[in-house]
Amino acid sequence: MTTALITGITGQDGSYLTELLIGKGYAVHGVVRRSSIIDRQRIDHLTRDPAIYHKQLFLHYCDLNDITTLRRILNKVQPDEFYHLAGQSHVGLSFEIPESTCEFTAMATLRILEVLRDMDQVPRFLTTGSSEIFGAAAESPQTEWTAMRPTSPYGVAKSFAVNITRVYREAFGMFACTAICYNHESERRSPNFVTRKISRAVAAIAAGGVETLKLGNLDVWRDWGYAPEYVDAMWRMLQADQPEDLIVATGILTSLEQFLDAAFAHAGLSWRDHVEIDQRLIRPSEPQRLVGDPSRAARTIGWHARTSAVELARKLVTADRLLPEQELVAV
Numbered sequence: 001m002t003t004a005l006i007t008g009i010t011g012q013d014g015s016y017l018t019e020l021l022i023g024k025g026y027a028v029h030g031v032v033r034r035s036s037i038i039d040r041q042r043i044d045h046l047t048r049d050p051a052i053y054h055k056q057l058f059l060h061y062c063d064l065n066d067i068t069t070l071r072r073i074l075n076k077v078q079p080d081e082f083y084h085l086a087g088q089s090h091v092g093l094s095f096e097i098p099e100s101t102c103e104f105t106a107m108a109t110l111r112i113l114e115v116l117r118d119m120d121q122v123p124r125f126l127t128t129g130s131s132e133i134f135g136a137a138a139e140s141p142q143t144e145w146t147a148m149r150p151t152s153p154y155g156v157a158k159s160f161a162v163n164i165t166r167v168y169r170e171a172f173g174m175f176a177c178t179a180i181c182y183n184h185e186s187e188r189r190s191p192n193f194v195t196r197k198i199s200r201a202v203a204a205i206a207a208g209g210v211e212t213l214k215l216g217n218l219d220v221w222r223d224w225g226y227a228p229e230y231v232d233a234m235w236r237m238l239q240a241d242q243p244e245d246l247i248v249a250t251g252i253l254t255s256l257e258q259f260l261d262a263a264f265a266h267a268g269l270s271w272r273d274h275v276e277i278d279q280r281l282i283r284p285s286e287p288q289r290l291v292g293d294p295s296r297a298a299r300t301i302g303w304h305a306r307t308s309a310v311e312l313a314r315k316l317v318t319a320d321r322l323l324p325e326q327e328l329v330a331v
């Protein structure tokens with residue numbers, strides 16, 4: 001049985017990756033933070049399944065600052081593959097909490113690499129980068145060789161993580177790589193990201209619960225894909241003969257207005273009747289357009305995104321319209 005260890009197992013990507021690996025017969029060990037409020041909704045269906053929990057899925061308490069505990073878990077579990085997905089993932093919020101964003105996203109990656117380097121059997125290591133490393137990109141679409149010009153503390157922290165992972169790969173011969181993921185969304189996305197905020201608002205408006213949706217900058221273009229497909233790319237990267245950083249993206253640029261069109265039209269609505277601009281939601285700086293070139297991932301690991309941004313918008317609205325009305329408040 002192949003053994004994987006995942007940080008960020010309770011997040012969107014962590015939960016989909018866990019399902020994927022369990023389906024492939026892995027033993028999956030997840031690292032979870034101790035907190036008085038237990039928020040493991042995305043993996044509840046797995047931890048409630050007696051055929052899976054404590055048989056194929058195991059959870060361990062560990063804060064990523066607590067490196068001695070992580071070392072102990074690693075020595076006990078001896079994973080073959082290590083997926084480091086944890087971190088502060090909200091770009092806008094990183095302007096308000098830059099230090100902790102860098103601590104969890106940049107420094108935690110370095111600490112993990114340091115612990116792994118000392119192991120007798122070093123597991124294969126993957127972390128997730130972000131299109132935010134390119135920021136004010138000098139070229140479009142961005143490739144694995146595009147210069148990093150981040151525009152947010154989050155993007156700077158991710159740039160550090162990508163670079164330190166490369167340095168450990170090159171300097172110490174570790175199988176360590178970064179999936180440079182563009183925006184990837186799903187029914188499990190937290191509503192503080194724009195896609196899910198929109199789909200929940202559409203559901204609430206269609207149900208007659210609210211009338212308006214407050215958004216920040218609408219003049220942005222992103223490369224939006226479907227998260228379950230992105231964790232498949234992560235897995236494929238760790239099965240490759242050689243470790244390398246890859247762009248994981250659809251290659252298609254969609255404007256936020258196009259996403260709004262698709263989401264509202266799916267419920268027979270027009271966003272122009274409901275969206276208001278709230279200046280407080282506009283970030284101090286951000287990339288205007290980000291689109292990745294996924295051709296290297298197609299060539300080396302045979303990965304292709306299958307869901308378009310328009311299909312994604314419709315999928316999220318369909319799912320959110322099935323939610324009980326009380327879950328749709330506060331959009």
Ligand code: G4F
Nearest residue numbers: 089091130131132182183192193194195215216217220281
């Ligand atoms: O959904 P977002 O918050 O995603 P963002 O900032 O692009 O970051 C996501 O994708 C990155 C990959 O490229 C990840 F690394 C990162 O962890 C995260 O998953 O915002 C998308 C766009 C932004 O331009 C933002 O300014 O939507 C704009 N936007 C406009 N109004 C809004 C809102 N974003 C949010 N979250 N909320 C708004 O009301």
